[in-house]
Amino acid sequence: MLLLGASGAGKSTLIAALAGVLGDDEGGEELGDLRVGGHPARQARGRVGLVLQDPDSQVILARVGDDVAFGCENLGIPRDEIWPRVREALDAVGLEVPLDYPTSQLSGGQKQRLALAGVLAMRPGLLLLDEPTANLDPAGVSEVRDAVARVLERGRSTLVVIEHRVDVWIDVVDRVIVLDSDRGIIGDGTPDEVLHRNGSELAATGVWVPGIVPPHSRRDRRRGEVMLRTDDLVIGRHKDAPLRDRFNLELRAGGALAITGPNGSGKSTLGLTIAGLLPPVAGRVLASGLAGGLGDEPIGWRSSELVSRVGSVFQDPEHQFLAGTVREELAVGPRVLKLGRLETSARIDEIAGRLRLAALLDANPFTLSGGEKRRLSVATALITRPPLLVLDEPTFGQDSRTWAELVALLAELLDSGTAVAAVSHDVAFVDAVADQTLALGEREVVK
């Protein structure tokens, strides 16, 4: 069963309640009675398996076998029974690594399959997946989806999955339920029925409905002078561990470069290096088009000089937040540039209106939803009006509404002469925005 609905409709809350992990300390009211297999949900732990969104925070132990065994241990399963179950579960999700393989070496998709194996070993009757593929690259998405499909074929469990990309799960589920924050259940039936009846309504609330690409304007791809180029650039997180070498790239005003490739291929490192945040291991990043009186290499600029020249949007917006309210967060950049009070509030109102943040100006950035956080992190980068924007996975896990807004905004910026470099594995995004694509291959550490 696939559970759909706009963000804030209560999907995750429902799943947490089904899993029996809805705390008493989170406030709110609880009405009625929830029974799983005839037992109150809180006592049914172990009959219900839950897999969450973030691969990193679900790995519990250091070795693959131990991690899968963890749930069984908690249920008090005898030792001789645990290991056959562990092997069976790993086999079911197709994770073919030794039992003592370090969990830290797994890719995102493998970690999610590990989490799935961990709950399968507990033999749950009900399998709950809360956006299990939102943080994965396309290869990881299909890995996890196929593993789930294989598990369902064995016919032991019921599946409930939340996801706003319908096409991922449409072939796996036989029932779709649509939730709405005001009206409760507004759709219930087979996938075809529901998508036919509620398709356009769903798309409008941000659900990715197959066949409906969110409307976005095409851009007039005209490009101006060179803003930044790289000269035999070698990148790496540390000086002594070069990742890839000899990039010779060129970013022009009004041009958009997409950097694609699997997880771990060095995409983010390249983005950070171009943005003047990481020093090149060798070679140079030359941004004479941006320098305006400073040296050519962005890594040599002061932080306050960088902020008006290059806008960076990180993969995890939370890393970028500095202030207690959205308004103060937006004011950080203008304060660094020593803009006046009037100018600052004019810019805040403009960008907040553009990115649907106006109603949230007094909220704490950390309490925003995923889509709101992403829009805020983009807004903080744009408010200083940098001529170059470097984005890391800007559409990661976003619903179709935020997606369309981001695409429209970038198109507008590009048409006004901003240069954009975006790390992304979102094919639709790359199609809509990029006019130059750099595909990085598998990770290979360069000697």
Place this chain on the structure above:
Amino acid sequence: MTAILTPVRGRQLVYRINPVAKLLASMIITIGILLSIDWVSASVALAFELVLCLWSGLSARRLLARTWPILVAAVFAGVTILLYGSPSGATYARFLFVHITDGSIEFSIATTLRVIAVALPAVVLFVTIDPTELGDGLAQLLKLPSRFVIGGLAGFRLVGLFLDDWRSLELARRARGVADSGKLRRLASMAFSLLVLSIRRGSKLATAMEARGFGGPAKRTWARTSTFGWPGAGLVIIAFLVAAVSIAAAVMAGSWNFLGSG
């Protein structure tokens, strides 16, 4: 991600010794050496330890890489005592507070040897401890509460993620334009952000653990047995012997001085 909790593996005998035995052994040797401040007991213990290092499962290079900070610290401690230790016997040099005498020379050698003799087994034995096995041992052999042991183990895994977070926070501050001045204030604000992030990560991890039945009503079983076994017992006996022989040697040589009282 940066891994802090990678499994420790190897084929040598030392990897088959239960971590709890390693913990006990290094405690026994430490207590034995700390009972007296003299150079005989320390050097006898150290001689035994150096021989035992052949079975430590470490190559000479890794051994040196792991232990050089101790050597440096030991030499510093020795030099300090040589120059400023309580004077006794013939004086060799005197300059301001510096006072090198027979007593301070002897004391300095004893101190250097003892620092090395105490730290060496601890470091060498801990290098080959797998954190997961240590957790198993603490819970099953020493009967520490499983909530505490597993919680510690799972929490420790997050440390690697925090290192990554810290680096991202640093870069993000540069990107936001606030990385130029007020280093102290910036560090404080980064520490606060890290605290917020770590609480969020911790609560997510707790949810994931709870969803896997952790803290449920069932009595927990252990997928891996942790047994002391002969290798463990052997190590503890060796540790006792090292402590006993070095104390006996000191007493016979007449240099035994209980807790520095003589």
